[in-house]
Amino acid sequence: xxxxxxxxxxxxxxxxxxxxxxxxxxxxxxxxxxxxxxxxxxxxxxxxxxxxxxxxxxxxxxxxxxxxxxxxxxxxxxxxxxxxxxxxxxxxxxxxxxxx
Numbered sequence: 001x002x003x004x005x006x007x008x009x010x011x012x013x014x015x016x017x018x019x020x021x022x023x024x025x026x027x028x029x030x031x032x033x034x035x036x037x038x039x040x041x042x043x044x045x046x047x048x049x050x051x052x053x054x055x056x057x058x059x060x061x062x063x064x065x066x067x068x069x070x071x072x073x074x075x076x077x078x079x080x081x082x083x084x085x086x087x088x089x090x091x092x093x094x095x096x097x098x099x100x
Contacts, residue, residue, distance in 0.1 A: 008063060015067035019075070026051055052076030061087045061095070069093040 024030060026049045035042055056072045058065045058081040069079040070091055079093040089095055 011063045011067055014064050015071055018064075018068050019071045022056075022072075023051060023075075026054070050076075054078070055080060057081070057096075058093075059083075061089075061093075066090050066093075 028047050032042065051072070052075065054077050056069075056077045056079050058069055058079065061069070061081040061083040065081060065083075069081060069089070072079050073091045073093070079091070080096050081087070081089070081093055082096050082098065087095060
């Protein structure tokens with residue numbers, strides 16, 4: 001079986017998956033889904049939050065991290081990232097540094 005490096009082939013897919021998982025957690029979908037499968041139906045939205053206005057920290061601002069930052073900004077999140085190298089941010093993302 002041939003194995004090879006394919007940069008950029010799944011970058012956007014992974015970033016979209018991460019954002020999707022974040023949105024699921026914000027809304028409490030996994031626990032609500034489990035309750036629905038047990039026959040419980042909770043109509044309350046307690047513990048359900050919007051992404052807009054939330055802060056997202058990304059560790060590693062490579063191909064996937066930059067795409068995640070762009071997607072997160074598109075739903076109104078404020079993006080901060082850390083990388084061992086100085087990086088030019090895309091959009092309004094802000095680089096944070098580790099104090100020495």
